[in-house]
Amino acid sequence: MRTITLGKWMWSTALALSLGIAGCNLFHPTGSRDADNDDAAALTHDGYLELQKSNYDAARKFFNKAIRADSGYSEAWVGLSKTVLKMQEGLNAFELASLAQSTETEDGKSSNGFLDMSDSKADSISRGIDSVMFYLNQFVARDTTNRTDKKIRFSDIADSYTILQFTKAALRIRSVRTQLTSVVSADNSGMMVNLNTLNELGDSLKPFLNDMASAAEAIKASPESAAEIIKAYLPDSTRDDFNDDEYAEITVGLANTVIELNERAQTVGEDRNDVFFKFGNHMDDDGDGCIDEEIVDNYDNDGDGEVDEDSRDYRTVVLMKRPQNYADLVASGMDPKTYDLTKAQVDSVKFIGSYQAVDINMDGNFGPADRNVPETQWQPADEAEWHFVYQDPNMRDDLDNHLFKFATNIRFNYAVNYKYPGNNLDSLIIKKEMIRLDNDVNNIKYKLADRIKMVGGCWPNYTEEQFIQWFEGRNAK
Numbered sequence: 001m002r003t004i005t006l007g008k009w010m011w012s013t014a015l016a017l018s019l020g021i022a023g024c025n026l027f028h029p030t031g032s033r034d035a036d037n038d039d040a041a042a043l044t045h046d047g048y049l050e051l052q053k054s055n056y057d058a059a060r061k062f063f064n065k066a067i068r069a070d071s072g073y074s075e076a077w078v079g080l081s082k083t084v085l086k087m088q089e090g091l092n093a094f095e096l097a098s099l100a101q102s103t104e105t106e107d108g109k110s111s112n113g114f115l116d117m118s119d120s121k122a123d124s125i126s127r128g129i130d131s132v133m134f135y136l137n138q139f140v141a142r143d144t145t146n147r148t149d150k151k152i153r154f155s156d157i158a159d160s161y162t163i164l165q166f167t168k169a170a171l172r173i174r175s176v177r178t179q180l181t182s183v184v185s186a187d188n189s190g191m192m193v194n195l196n197t198l199n200e201l202g203d204s205l206k207p208f209l210n211d212m213a214s215a216a217e218a219i220k221a222s223p224e225s226a227a228e229i230i231k232a233y234l235p236d237s238t239r240d241d242f243n244d245d246e247y248a249e250i251t252v253g254l255a256n257t258v259i260e261l262n263e264r265a266q267t268v269g270e271d272r273n274d275v276f277f278k279f280g281n282h283m284d285d286d287g288d289g290c291i292d293e294e295i296v297d298n299y300d301n302d303g304d305g306e307v308d309e310d311s312r313d314y315r316t317v318v319l320m321k322r323p324q325n326y327a328d329l330v331a332s333g334m335d336p337k338t339y340d341l342t343k344a345q346v347d348s349v350k351f352i353g354s355y356q357a358v359d360i361n362m363d364g365n366f367g368p369a370d371r372n373v374p375e376t377q378w379q380p381a382d383e384a385e386w387h388f389v390y391q392d393p394n395m396r397d398d399l400d401n402h403l404f405k406f407a408t409n410i411r412f413n414y415a416v417n418y419k420y421p422g423n424n425l426d427s428l429i430i431k432k433e434m435i436r437l438d439n440d441v442n443n444i445k446y447k448l449a450d451r452i453k454m455v456g457g458c459w460p461n462y463t464e465e466q467f468i469q470w471f472e473g474r475n476a477k
Contacts, residue, residue, distance in 0.1 A: 223255075
């Protein structure tokens with residue numbers, strides 16, 4: 001026996017009820033139009049008459065003819081979208097809202113209709129939405145570029161559009177739920193994306209992130225509703241850690257993080273995947289001699305002009321819970337709740353996760369978190385290894401400086417950065433790639449002196465012994 005839990009998803013039911021009486025929306029089948037003298041208007045009028053009589057094939061033909069007569073006739077586009085929607089089984093606002101409602105099973109687990117439905121039904125609904133979106137997206141593209149008569153605008157059907165998009169998002173999440181549970185986790189400190197898991201996806205990384213990013217765009221359109229789906233995939237204990245507003249907020253943070261990761265995955269060449277999608281492996285993955293020198297925050301932390309390459313953290317915290325000393329932090333001007341969620345912004349590396357022993361710039365110093373030294377025993381030399389130059393994230397934004405302190409003591413050759421404006425970043429990347437791929441200790445092409453001259457970065461800190469150690473654990477091409 002199952003009991004229905006009425007939560008944030010009830011907005012969908014309320015919206016569906018309002019759509020049932022609204023004149024201009026996709027789920028409402030009627031909407032008679034007075035025919036004007038032009039052909040497009042007359043054909044559209046006839047299309048709506050057939051739609052009211054549920055003669056969908058005939059209605060579709062009239063709307064298509066109207067669009068051929070006048071491709072900017074908005075009423076014809078919306079009529080065609082309504083007709084195609086009515087032709088799809090299971091695509092009505094009431095059923096879609098009921099699928100989204102949270103339920104509780106006999107063993108106390110949370111679920112919903114998207115999880116419980118058969119694969120064949122999920123495929124059918126997904127194909128149906130795709131059929132509607134084929135036409136609806138053409139109308140939206142025309143409306144947003146002023147290529148319609150503006151009698152009906154996208155804003156008039158936005159509620160219906162959101163329901164369809166969010167349903168598609170829910171089905172995408174359903175299709176990757178096994179991978180999702182290994183990538184996303186949550187506890188009383190926040191929601192996290194386990195970056196190591198992405199590295200294990202191999203060839204499925206880009207398709208997975210692309211599907212997740214599509215879902216994320218719809219999630220952002222309705223975060224409170226999306227949170228209910230996300231809850232079904234996370235431990236039930238998280239209901240005690242977050243209230244509804246916090247769950248919605250961390251869901252937006254998750255969506256933005258996934259979108260950023262996908263943008264990087266789709267634009268980075270596959271031959272450089274290792275540079276951006278290997279995390280915390282204690283190796284130099286981009287050829288600059290630095291070890292795990294950045295964090296995944298969508299900023300350049302080492303000053304070489306690239307973003308989030310050779311990242312150190314194994315996870316990124318999407319949103320932290322307010323700490324007990326929240327009032328003191330606010331008074332000091334550092335509010336951990338006011339993150340710019342379009343970035344994976346952090347107040348301190350400590351909020352990302354514990355660092356394991358690694359010397360970022362190979363100067364022989366280790367940061368305090370590397371050695372688990374108590375904060376009371378931190379020394380200035382320790383801070384220089386891994387702290388931000390500016391600890392306040394808002395100040396980092398204002399000054400456009402997201403560097404770690406270690407980066408102030410290194411120089412990059414041919415890099416676009418704060419020290420050498422106007423040089424060529426592409427030239428630096430080419431040289432870093434030559435070094436990264438020169439990984440056979442038995443056939444070294446670029447000696448240490450060559451690397452110092454070609455790239456600079458952390459290479460000047462190496463001894464000849466450390467240089468040979470750089471090749472350990474690498475697979476020669």
